[in-house]
Amino acid sequence: MRCLATAAFGLEGLVAAELKRLGAQQVRAENGGAVFAATAEQAFLCCLRLRCADRVLLLLAEEECLSFEALYQAVRAVPWEKYLAGDAFIHVSGKCARSQLMSVRDCQSVSKRAILDRLRDKTGRSVFPESGAHYPIEVSLHENRLRVALDLTGEALNRRGYRTWNGEAPLRETLAAALVELSPWRPGQRLHDPCCGTGTLPIEAALRGAHRAPGAEREFACERYPFFTRQVDVAAVRASVQAETDYARIEGCISGSDLDAEALTLAKRHVRQAGLEGKVSLWQQPLEELQLPDAEGVFLCNPPYGERLGDRKTCQQLYRQLGLLQKRHPGWSLCAISSDPAFERCFGRRADKKRRLYNGRLECEFLIFAAR
Numbered sequence: 001m002r003c004l005a006t007a008a009f010g011l012e013g014l015v016a017a018e019l020k021r022l023g024a025q026q027v028r029a030e031n032g033g034a035v036f037a038a039t040a041e042q043a044f045l046c047c048l049r050l051r052c053a054d055r056v057l058l059l060l061a062e063e064e065c066l067s068f069e070a071l072y073q074a075v076r077a078v079p080w081e082k083y084l085a086g087d088a089f090i091h092v093s094g095k096c097a098r099s100q101l102m103s104v105r106d107c108q109s110v111s112k113r114a115i116l117d118r119l120r121d122k123t124g125r126s127v128f129p130e131s132g133a134h135y136p137i138e139v140s141l142h143e144n145r146l147r148v149a150l151d152l153t154g155e156a157l158n159r160r161g162y163r164t165w166n167g168e169a170p171l172r173e174t175l176a177a178a179l180v181e182l183s184p185w186r187p188g189q190r191l192h193d194p195c196c197g198t199g200t201l202p203i204e205a206a207l208r209g210a211h212r213a214p215g216a217e218r219e220f221a222c223e224r225y226p227f228f229t230r231q232v233d234v235a236a237v238r239a240s241v242q243a244e245t246d247y248a249r250i251e252g253c254i255s256g257s258d259l260d261a262e263a264l265t266l267a268k269r270h271v272r273q274a275g276l277e278g279k280v281s282l283w284q285q286p287l288e289e290l291q292l293p294d295a296e297g298v299f300l301c302n303p304p305y306g307e308r309l310g311d312r313k314t315c316q317q318l319y320r321q322l323g324l325l326q327k328r329h330p331g332w333s334l335c336a337i338s339s340d341p342a343f344e345r346c347f348g349r350r351a352d353k354k355r356r357l358y359n360g361r362l363e364c365e366f367l368i369f370a371a372r
């Protein structure tokens with residue numbers, strides 16, 4: 001199978017590295033994701049295990065496309081009768097950028113017509129009830145390059161299943177997992193988020209630390225595709241992935257605190273829903289008063305930026321407090337994501353490493369201040 005793992009801008013390289021670790025072949029990062037070759041079983045493993053990607057798509061056609069006729073022919077050439085069940089609910093979504101064809105709606109309707117014409121031709125059926133499983137099909141045109149793909153994931157991969165309530169400015173799970181990956185923290189070490197909000201960073205660190213697949217407890221669209229389940233024993237793959245979880249690796253390692261009682265209530269609920277109760281400690285405390293007993297560790301945080309929460313001055317005072325927090329913990333490194341260019345000045349020292357990332361549409365920097 002030729003596949004595409006889509007990813008937020010800036011995370012493509014991390015996703016490519018994850019794919020290689022999962023055994024995918026011919027991995028190539030590109031804008032918005034990474035393409036790869038895999039067996040059906042590996043593609044399912046990617047759905048279960050990828051931490052930083054948004055979706056896994058099965059690529060069915062890729063070619064230059066300059067007209068609706070070319071689009072129709074390219075979509076019709078895909079052997080849909082092999083992929084779609086008789087009662088498939090066929091949902092075509094579209095994307096067009098810098099291409100000759102720029103009407104998403106027309107591309108969607110031409111593609112749907114091409115799929116149904118092909119099915120009529122090859123199966124002899126004339127009625128398509130579309131009452132069965134959902135088959136999300138993506139038709140995208142970028143600089144006249146057409147890609148037709150079947151979504152294997154369904155709901156995006158960041159929907160791990162543990163978050164049911166959003167706080168004021170929650171971090172997307174996939175970005176939180178990326179920050180854990182980019183930080184110097186490794187399983188077995190202490191990690192603390194001093195402004196943990198709804199708990200996304202500690203939870204993602206715990207999943208990573210325990211080698212727990214983020215998708216192990218949820219369903220994927222491909223599990224309802226007969227062509228896919230004929231090739232992969234999804235229950236067996238899921239069970240073997242679940243068996244690899246080892247909570248002993250994170251015992252006493254991961255914690256978070258926050259000033260706000262309401263955010264903590266949500267964080268505790270998410271920890272419980274993630275099945276991590278007793279494995280991640282959370283408490284209410286302003287970071288100005290935080291003093292941890294451990295000699296070494298990593299602070300990982302997503303403090304308010306001023307754009308969305310609180311005003312800029314208050315946020316900058318908080319960055320100063322983060323600097324003091326690290327000074328009180330000389331064996332600890334501190335990593336923070338912020339959109340405020342004044343972060344380092346307020347923090348009181350230059351970061352040892354920086355990386356540009358996007359939190360939604362907000363351009364941010366991920367700053368690493370090494371232990372001293």
Ligand SMILES: C[S@@+](CC[C@H](N)C(=O)[O-])C[C@H]1O[C@@H](n2cnc3c(N)ncnc32)[C@H](O)[C@@H]1O
Binds near residue numbers: 197260263
């Ligand atoms: C951007 S939110 C963090 C969101 C979190 N990463 C999540 O996924 O939900 C920033 C958090 O910093 C907390 N905060 C602000 N000032 C604080 C302080 N002085 N001490 C501790 N936490 C603080 C806020 O209560 C808020 O929950």
